[in-house]
Structures are given as C-alpha cells and as structure tokens.
Amino acid sequence: MNASDFRRRGKEMVDYMADYLEGIEGRQVYPDVQPGYLRPLIPATAPQEPDTFEDILQDVEKIIMPGVTHWHSPYFFAYFPTASSYPAMLADMLCGAIGCIGFSWAASPACTELETVMMDWLGKMLQLPEAFLAGEAGEGGGVIQGSASEATLVALLAARTKVTRRLQAASPGLTQGAVLEKLVAYASDQAHSSVERAGLIGGVKLKAIPSDGKFAMRASALQEALERDKAAGLIPFFVVATLGTTSCCSFDNLLEVGPICHEEDIWLHVDAAYAGSAFICPEFRHLLNGVEFADSFNFNPHKWLLVNFDCSAMWVKRRTDLTGAFKLDPVYLKHSHQGSGLITDYRHWQLPLGRRFRSLKMWFVFRMYGVKGLQAYIRKHVQLSHEFEAFVLQDPRFEVCAEVTLGLVCFRLKGSDGLNEALLERINSARKIHLVPCRLRGQFVLRFAICSRKVESGHVRLAWEHIRGLAAELLAAEEGKAEIKS
Amino acid sequence: MNASDFRRRGKEMVDYMADYLEGIEGRQVYPDVQPGYLRPLIPATAPQEPDTFEDILQDVEKIIMPGVTHWHSPYFFAYFPTASSYPAMLADMLCGAIGCIGFSWAASPACTELETVMMDWLGKMLQLPEAFLAGEAGEGGGVIQGSASEATLVALLAARTKVTRRLQAASPGLTQGAVLEKLVAYASDQAHSSVERAGLIGGVKLKAIPSDGKFAMRASALQEALERDKAAGLIPFFVVATLGTTSCCSFDNLLEVGPICHEEDIWLHVDAAYAGSAFICPEFRHLLNGVEFADSFNFNPHKWLLVNFDCSAMWVKRRTDLTGAFKLDPVYLKHSHQGSGLITDYRHWQLPLGRRFRSLKMWFVFRMYGVKGLQAYIRKHVQLSHEFEAFVLQDPRFEVCAEVTLGLVCFRLKGSDGLNEALLERINSARKIHLVPCRLRGQFVLRFAICSRKVESGHVRLAWEHIRGLAAELLAAEEGKAEIKS
C-alpha cells in the first residue's frame, strides 16, 4: 500500500468512522455473541499473500462489529464514560503519521514540550495550585500516563523510594526487605481495585479505611488506623484519596485527610479518574479543595474530557520525586541537553519506555472545543444524571442509593438483592441499554452512568421507561410466584 | 465538530498524513530547536472559545514540525526502528472510532477475541512452541502489552508471586519482606535498562551476568552466579535472556541458559524486543531456538513488524501465572461468563486496567502485507545493514565492533573514544542523518540501525559517504592539531 492507495483508503475509512458514529444509535448496544465466537470465523493462520482492503473492511462489519460493545452508543450507561471526539481522532491520526517515540527530549522535542505545556493548560483549567505546574521554573509538573492505574502505581513507587531512602539514611544497614515489611499504604474501602493492585505490585501492605455514611474517607477513621499501625511499629507512607469513587462517585474528605498526611509526612495521592474532568467548571471546583496538600494528583481526560483513550493526566509537586525513583541512564538514550536542567525526559516519569505523541489530542480537543465548550459538555452530562435521578425519585418502588453529584446515579428497587440482580439481568438481556452493578454496604445496586457524547434527554427518558417497564414485569412475575406459593 | 465536518477534516488529515510521509525525505531528520522552544510559541492558557481547524493545522506545520525528530525519514538510523505502515494507521483510525475499552471479555468481546487469535497467528508465524498458543484448550496464550518494559515487569512480578507462594507454602509464617530480601533476578550485562527497572520496581536484587566475547550470556557465567548466590542463602527466581540486545544486537545463548533455568526452577523470560520480528523468516528462526525452555517470551511488532506503536507481543506458557499474580475482581467489573473458563479478561494480564483495540492493527497489517510481504520487509533491512557493514569493512580507518546479524551495525573509527565522540558530534550536528551511540566493553561506539520503511540502498550509500567525508575532515583537523603541537 503506497501513499496514493492510502489517500483513497484513508478517506474511505474516514467515511466508515463517521458512518459508524452517526449510525451508532441503530446498533444493538451489547452484543449477542457467545464466548469463542470469533475464532471459527477467521483462518487459523495469517495469509501468505496479501488480502485486499475491501475484504478486510467487509470483515470488520461481518466479524468484528457483531462482537463489539458499543461504548459510544447513547444507550450505553455502563462503567464510566470513555472519551470520544472527532478532534481527538484527528489528532490521533496525526500522531500515527508522525509516529515518533518520545521517551526523551531528543527523541522528539515537540512531543515532550507540547506535553509539558498542555499539562500546564489543563492544570490551569482545573485551577491546580501553582506548585503542580511546570511553568517557567517550578519544581512540579505534569505527565500523560496511560491509565489511572499506572499513575497510582508510579506515585506509590515514588513514595516507597522516598521513604526507604529516608529510613535508610537514618538507620544505615536497614535492608529494603526490612523496610517493605513495615510500610503501609491506605485508601478508603471505596477506592478503585487498581489501588490494591499497586500495593501488591509495590510489595507493601494496603489497608482499607472504612468510609462514612456518605462513602467518604474521613479524618477520624484514617487517624485511628494510623495510630494503631504506628503503635504496632508499622510505617504509614502513602494515602490515596479518591475524588469520585467508581461505585458511587463519592468524595473522600480531602480537607480533612490532607492536613493529616501533611503532618505525618505521608505521600498523598489524589485519584479523580472520572470526576477530575468536572473540576474545569467553577461550580464543581470546590470538590478539589484540599488538593494543595497532595503530592500527586491524577485524573483521566480519556474518561470525561473528550480526549480519546489513552490520556491520563498526572501532576506532581516535585518532579525529582519521580525521576529519583526511576532514573537509569544507558548510553544509547543519553543526549546532549540532558544535564542542562532545561529539559524533561519523560521516560523517568513512567513505567514504559516508549510513548506516543498523546499531547496532540489534548491540544486539538482543547482548541476545537474551547474551555467553554468543554464546560458545557460536562454540565450537560450532570444535568442528564439529575434528570434520571428525578425519574427514580418519582417512583416509590425505587430508591437512589448515593448522592448524585456528577454524572452517575446509583439506584435500586426497594427489595432484596435477588430482585435487583433479576432486574439487571432483564435489563442487560433485553439489549436495549447496558448497565453494570456495584455493591454499596453489601447491597447490590445498579449504576446508571451518563457516558456517550451523543446522549440526550430523550435517551435518558427512554432508558428510564424501559427500566420501569422491566421492573413492572419483574414485580408482577414475583407477585405471581408469591400467589402460587401461598 | 459534527460527523460531516469530520468527513471533510478527516480527509484533509489523510492527505496531510500522506503528504508528510511521502515528503519526509525532504525534511531535516533532526530538529534545530533548543530546549524550551515551544512554550513561547503558544498561548499560556487554553482558549475560551473554539479555534478553527485551519488554525490548528497551520500550527502543526509552524510549531510542531520544527521540533519533530523524523523517525520515519530514510536518514534516521538511530535507536531501533519504530513501526509505521499505512495498514496499521487505517486500523488505528478504526480503533479510535470504535473506542471501546477492552479490560474484560464483556467490555467488548471482539476486542479480546481478536487479540487472542492474532497472538496465535503471530505465534505460528514465529513457529513458537504450541505451549505458548491459546489454541482451543491450551494453558498458554498471548497478550498485547504496551511495551517490552511492561512485559518484563509483568513477567518478573508473576515469577515473584509464584516463588513467594511456593516458599510461604513450605515455611508458613515467612513474610513477604523476608522473601523479597532473598530473591535474585539475573540478566546479562547487555540487557536493556528496563530489566534493571523491573527489578527496582519489584523490590528484588538484579545481578548482571558478564557476557562473553560476542556479548552473549553463556551457561558458565550464569551457573557461577547462581552457585555463588545460592551458597550465600539467596534465592534465584528469574532470568531475562535477551535476543537482540539494544547496544549491538547480540544474542544470549538460550540453548545453554534455558536448561539451567529449567533445572533450577527459575522463571525464564526472553526479551527479543527488536529482533523478534526477524524470526518470521525461516533463515533467522534458529536464533529463537531454546525458547521452549522459556516461561514467557516477548517482542515488539511495534518496532520492526510494521504495526505502529504500541504493540508489544507477549506469550506465556501458563495463563494462570499471570492471572494468579494480578487478579482482583470488584463487582463493577464482574460479568456473567467470567467463571466459565471460556473467556479471557485481559486486565488480569497487564498493569493498566484500560486497553485499546490494538489487535486490529495486527489484523490489518498481517492481512495486507501477507506473511511473504512481512518477510520481504525484514530481509530488505537485513540486506541494507550488510551493505553498510561492507562499506565500513572496506575502509581501513574504521572497524565493525560486533557481528552483524540483523539490521544493526556497530562501528567506530580505529582510535580513541574522544575521536569517535567528535565524529558522532559532527554527524548529528550536520543534521543530514541521525545516529545514537552505545558503549561496548567500555568503548564508545556508533550504532547504525536500519529504521525507516522507506530506506533504500541509495540512502545507505549516501549516509556512508557522508560519514566518511566527516571522518576525513575530522582526521585532517586532528592531524592539523597534532602538527601544531609537535
């Protein structure tokens, strides 16, 4: 395939992409396929001779699409949103053509420098404290990670290195194993599973702090755990506070947790994977208050800020905390500006070595929406979740299970877990909309997350009517069963 | 931007991509910009109101391109290649439009299933032992990681979990800290820096095994280290063998190292990040002999197999080794087929949670090139490196510093390191071609790697003539200095 074939096929692909996204409402949101469906549909080995592009594009429709869960359908209300926008797709195309690998400044200066500046732009949109910005000469700065999971792990590892060095400086001869044995990290019982995983990978204990009635981590519970562990000779070194938890979008109390971490010299990492995008709106910015106490902060523009996956934005107050933890400098990666203090080699900030030119996506999206456009997008989603909440509240058979702050509504039928499991089963089997559940205080709960860029009030209303209809059928069937029994 | 705007702008972008790649030879391969060049060229904050696409595309040419190191220029001979092909770009566009996140089977069945089958296709192209394939009912299988660095880390962590469980089963009460203290991983002194990093992250010792005269890890050196460490009460648990080292593309002796690891019950990970792609050619397949002893194997199609970054192919013999190490199952990620044994939830195989539909790139590339097309591509690059080697060998002022097996030539002027550093400085300052150095046995060496999809004999010849010319100038200048001194 040469450049002129690509011009032709690329344009066909652009049309296919636009057709797909324009017509997505007409596709069944969740597929019917059974496990193992795909293997029999394609050859057992790669072809020796080239296939044609026509064949491949036909196979996309025939083989791939029937097995796709359509995350951008306006009837997809599962998990959290994953971003999709045309400007981000355009930028990603450009990123693919440039195809540079930005592990060091020299490997492609534009790739590194645009990232630093875009992270400053975004930090300013969020009104992050200056200390997190790279600015002209600050000590902090931002980096694009692949995922919030990696950001948490990177923060934990940096904190681990820092505390280990401090302890070893105080007691020479202390081995790393002996240190690891004593280190404890903390997160609320509502934290994402990636936090537990970071603890596992880092080889440190992770303790769950019981959240309060509003699913928030509070001072008292954290303080209690710290005192207990310190009395037992353990060393608290890392706390993850979550803003916008995965199950119910609750918010840890940063203004309480922050000062404690600060006093105890504990690294505070703030994970706002989903909710962070909302902080660009002044009316939601207060949810981020207390971030000034954090050592690192992360959220995913690839969730709710229209920047296609992957783009997880992480800031640290002291760049040297990261570079000190990971820096290794083989000759084949050295370059002349390295020691100058003027440049950033992002490979020292992350787990992988290679990295794509992801900041192009931020640049295109921020410029083509403008801050106002992005704010309007967030506000619309929040508005839609309140519309759904209102529907639920109007129906006495249902209850809302957690405060609705942003784009997520947790709800259930008043009744047993079994009843709610049966409802979810009916909802997902009907294939008209797609939801996933969670557990709150042991109870089985349904999550309704506003996800698609194209979701409107009409879709939310249809979804609610559909759910209510299925609930009525279910309740009638249950009553029927009860009558037969009695 | 709506779908019809995207149709128009997307097609303009396709033309821009094609123009860029067709015209890349005319761009200076390495940029002139100084650190910090970009910040003054763009506003300090994101715009409130949208900018136009025209403005942005103009800024790409004005602001971004002057700071890009053009990895796909036929005059780029630095690092190792990074893949770029039109079929991969088309697939990536589709991946962007579908925009699903494939952390579990249910999150998008096609995304998971195509990956499993593509990894089998690729495994068969390499003639990997059956044990590594997912097949119908095998215990092994493949996964796409973001980078070889992550693959090494994942393998090390899985091995760490496995040995820890074994030791704790044998001595209940043994703490994780006590285990970590004793664990030792090994790799040759030529291994990539990502191996050392994996050791740091995993909290285990990593020991470098001295390589032999051909820069290969051999049985005797490894055996010696193992005996020494076991005698000291340490527990060897992980060995990384490299096929195609970063500095000089040397090959550890797998047929020697493999049986030792097997006997000692040590996890053997094989890192063939660059060289792995060549194993699809029967004449290079022997370099992979011994992989049957490995527990995990990894290489980067995103380096040399025309699949744009990121796509790092990793296989394991026992899937449960990975899933056992990382598995955490929160309710919001559970789904109905999960316990069936029929499906794969790739989130348990990797560090991040989210993942793009990367197997589309493999599918498009394998089908549109065909195995024969891919083999021809590898062979051409190897041929070109031998052409360069022949030029070097013909010039008595130069020497070749390591055996040329694939697409990399390590060479230097006979003379001091200072002389060679000066030569590299002249080469890179002239901006006609771009190279990076390495150190071999302490000596400063120049690396000439065949990288671009568009590099031809003519470019290699021009590069050599350019190098030779600069060397002649340099030697004359040195002679001049010597005369003045004497």
Ligand SMILES: Cc1ncc(COP(=O)(O)O)c(C=O)c1O
């Ligand atoms: C609070 C929170 N943290 C972390 C994550 C994980 O994000 P990622 O997929 O970017 O690792 C999520 C995902 O939903 C989340 O909700």
Ligand SMILES: Cc1ncc(COP(=O)(O)O)c(C=O)c1O
């Ligand atoms: C032998 C070897 N291993 C690992 C890597 C790192 O690869 P990645 O950037 O995919 O982490 C490289 C990169 O050149 C390499 O040559």
